Amino acid sequence: MKKNIMSTRIKKQFKYLLALCALLICTHLQAKVDVAFDGVEGRLLDNIKSYVQIANLNQDKDYRAFQIRFLFKRAEDEIRTALEPFGYYNVEIKSQLDSTESGWQARYSIALNDPVRIARVNWKLKGDAEDDKVFRSVLSQSPLKQGAVFEHAPYEQIKTQLLSLAAQRGYRDAEWEKANVRVDIETNTAVIDAIFSSGERYHFGDIEFNSEYISEDLLQRYPRFEKSEAFNTSSLSDLQVNLSESGYFETVQVNALWDQAAKSQVPIQVDTTPNQRSHYRFGLGYGTDTGARISAGFDRRWINPRGHLFKSQLQLSQFESRLTALYQIPGPRPQTDSYQFRSQLADKTTDSQESQLIKIGAAEIRAFNHWQYDIGAFWLNEDFEIGEQRGNAQLLVPTVEWRFLSADERININRGWRANFSIQTASRDLLSEADLIRGRFELKSVVPLLDSWRLLARAEVGAMYTDSFEAIPPSLRFFAGGDQSVRGYAYEQLGPEDGSGDVIGGRYLAVASAEIDYRFAENWRIAAFTDIGNAMLEPNQPLKQSVGIGFRWISPIGSVRIDFAQAIDEPNKPWRIHLTIGPDL
Numbered sequence: 001m002k003k004n005i006m007s008t009r010i011k012k013q014f015k016y017l018l019a020l021c022a023l024l025i026c027t028h029l030q031a032k033v034d035v036a037f038d039g040v041e042g043r044l045l046d047n048i049k050s051y052v053q054i055a056n057l058n059q060d061k062d063y064r065a066f067q068i069r070f071l072f073k074r075a076e077d078e079i080r081t082a083l084e085p086f087g088y089y090n091v092e093i094k095s096q097l098d099s100t101e102s103g104w105q106a107r108y109s110i111a112l113n114d115p116v117r118i119a120r121v122n123w124k125l126k127g128d129a130e131d132d133k134v135f136r137s138v139l140s141q142s143p144l145k146q147g148a149v150f151e152h153a154p155y156e157q158i159k160t161q162l163l164s165l166a167a168q169r170g171y172r173d174a175e176w177e178k179a180n181v182r183v184d185i186e187t188n189t190a191v192i193d194a195i196f197s198s199g200e201r202y203h204f205g206d207i208e209f210n211s212e213y214i215s216e217d218l219l220q221r222y223p224r225f226e227k228s229e230a231f232n233t234s235s236l237s238d239l240q241v242n243l244s245e246s247g248y249f250e251t252v253q254v255n256a257l258w259d260q261a262a263k264s265q266v267p268i269q270v271d272t273t274p275n276q277r278s279h280y281r282f283g284l285g286y287g288t289d290t291g292a293r294i295s296a297g298f299d300r301r302w303i304n305p306r307g308h309l310f311k312s313q314l315q316l317s318q319f320e321s322r323l324t325a326l327y328q329i330p331g332p333r334p335q336t337d338s339y340q341f342r343s344q345l346a347d348k349t350t351d352s353q354e355s356q357l358i359k360i361g362a363a364e365i366r367a368f369n370h371w372q373y374d375i376g377a378f379w380l381n382e383d384f385e386i387g388e389q390r391g392n393a394q395l396l397v398p399t400v401e402w403r404f405l406s407a408d409e410r411i412n413i414n415r416g417w418r419a420n421f422s423i424q425t426a427s428r429d430l431l432s433e434a435d436l437i438r439g440r441f442e443l444k445s446v447v448p449l450l451d452s453w454r455l456l457a458r459a460e461v462g463a464m465y466t467d468s469f470e471a472i473p474p475s476l477r478f479f480a481g482g483d484q485s486v487r488g489y490a491y492e493q494l495g496p497e498d499g500s501g502d503v504i505g506g507r508y509l510a511v512a513s514a515e516i517d518y519r520f521a522e523n524w525r526i527a528a529f530t531d532i533g534n535a536m537l538e539p540n541q542p543l544k545q546s547v548g549i550g551f552r553w554i555s556p557i558g559s560v561r562i563d564f565a566q567a568i569d570e571p572n573k574p575w576r577i578h579l580t581i582g583p584d585l
Contacts, residue, residue: 032104033059034100035055037108037110044088044112050082051082053075065099068097075106079091079108080093083110085151085152086115087117087149088115089183090114090116090185092113095107095109114188115150116183116188116190117189118150119191120146120191121144121146123192126196126197127174127197128198130198132169135198138161138162139158142154142158169230171199172202176194178195180193200264201230202264203231203264203266204230205267207227207270208269209270209272213302213305214248214302214307218305218334221333222243222335233256236254239270247301249273250276252272277300277302281295281313283296285581288580289484290317290318290319290491291317295314296313297312298311299312307334309328311328322347324345327341328341337366339363340364340365342359343360346359351502352387353384353474356382356383359379362376362377362378363377370404370405371403372402373400377398377399378397380473380475384474386505387498387503387504388499389504393433395433395473397425397426399423400422401423404417410583411556413584414454417444418442418444420440420441420442424438424439434466435465436465436466436472436476439464443457443460444456444584445457445458452519453518454516456584457512457515458512459511460510462508462509463507463509464476465507466507469537474505477504477507479505480495481544482578483578486533486544487531487563488547488576494535495535507536508536508537510543511533512531513529513530514530515528516528517552523553527561529547529549530547530548544567544570548563548566549564550564560580561578561579562578562579565577
């Protein structure tokens with residue numbers, strides 16, 4: 001009897017096991033699940049797809065039917081949750097799930113209905129931030145206005161922005177005292193009620209520099225802020241950048257010592273490590289204006305604790321070689337201002353001229369915003385042979401130069417302007433062999449057009465007054481032609497000629513260029529351009545023109561430009577190749 005009972009039980013359990021296996025086999029379907037959402041698009045659809053789990057199943061994995069049905073039903077709540085950040089709280093959803101030969105088909109038809117709109121907004125500032133126009137500007141520019149759709153992202157962005165702004169502007173104890181949003185689904189309205197408590201604003205305290213080899217007097221001239229001035233992290237960032245670019249230091253770390261703050265002032269500590277005091281530079285290059293060239297330089301980054309520095313460079317090239325030296329003294333704002341003593345020895349040989357130049361000068365450099373001016377004087381002694389003329393010029397030349405630069409990048413520029421204007425004079429009454437007034441103006445611009453297209457424009461004009469042009473050395477005369485002038489012509493090929501056909505330079509200069517380039521790959525551009533210009537003895541003489549195409553490789557040091565230019569005003573319209581390297585401005 002027991003055996004029969006046991007046998008019957010075993011048979012029943014075996015039948016149950018077979019039934020369970022059959023059920024598992026029947027409910028084991030392919031993993032592919034097609035999901036469709038109707039009634040939504042754009043960012044709403046993107047958020048639903050990223051949030052709804054059934055739309056993100058692993059298609060290489062098998063799921064049982066009960067799992068699919070569970071996720072299908074759960075998706076309606078997930079869709080509502082995904083739409084709430086955009087202000088849609090009264091969403092209606094119709095859903096349908098079908099089994100297909102390849103898997104499952106889930107479809108959701110969504111009716112968004114009217115979004116929740118803001119009925120009342122109450123942003124309140126407490127503490128010193130109440131009188132801070134930067135904080136008030138953030139709130140006044142907020143899109144969360146009465147009547148606007150209530151979206152979560154702008155609300156959270158303002159909360160984060162005010163906390164970030166507080167950290168940047170020295171509100172060390174800032175916090176949200178209250179930040180509530182009440183959404184009434186029945187009336188489809190939202191009420192924002194938030195209080196931001198900033199506490200007091202801290203100010204800069206004493207600044208301590210840890211540097212033994214640069215004087216405290218010089219370092220204290222680097223900060224652009226004063227003790228007791230309102231704290232701002234951007235001022236500390238500027239200080240770190242300016243000290244790093246001084247060349248004195250290998251590393252610079254600027255820290256606000258908040259744990260030592262007292263009486264609303266936070267002390268600043270600047271830790272530095274010294275740079276290599278001597279720096280050597282070597283280079284090889286080639287330019288169609290200069291030919292092959294080799295250069296070597298020596299810098300003494302600081303000569304004494306007052307931060308004086310010395311720079312020198314020797315450049316040897318096919319057409320012109322020069323040795324330059326610079327002694328620089330930091331000015332009142334050492335990151336931009338300086339006093340410089342300059343000297344130069346140069347030897348230049350072209351088809352039309354030979355020149356040996358000695359130049360010694362001094363200048364004061366000042367900068368403000370995007371402007372920089374250079375005022376000084378130099379004395380030159382130049383032995384020259386130009387065409388059929390030989391001479392020696394000794395001139396004392398006072399000089400004033402203004403420079404303006406504004407660009408969105410330092411190297412690879414998409415939008416920017418550069419302007420240079422200089423005036424040079426000389427007088428027989430002041431250690432010179434000729435009277436001279438010489439002016440030069442140059443303007444360059446880079447303007448974005450359509451996507452990947454730019455317009456590059458350049459204009460340069462110059463003029464001089466002198467009653468003895470033959471006494472003016474080649475370094476002060478005007479020439480045109482070459483990589484940075486009128487392409488398609490050789491370096492300094494354009495200008496008045498003497499009886500033997502040699503270019504002797506002019507009193508006037510006029511050059512203009514227009515170029516359009518297209519960025520067809522990540523680091524490559526193609527360009528089409530035309531240049532026009534000449535150097536002249538009288539301003540009404542004809543100009544020379546060229547046209548061409550070029551290729552640009554966008555490198556870390558600026559554009560590497562290869563241009564093929566045709567001198568269309570020359571017999572047989574010859575072509576010339578130009579190679580230049582450097583920024584576009």
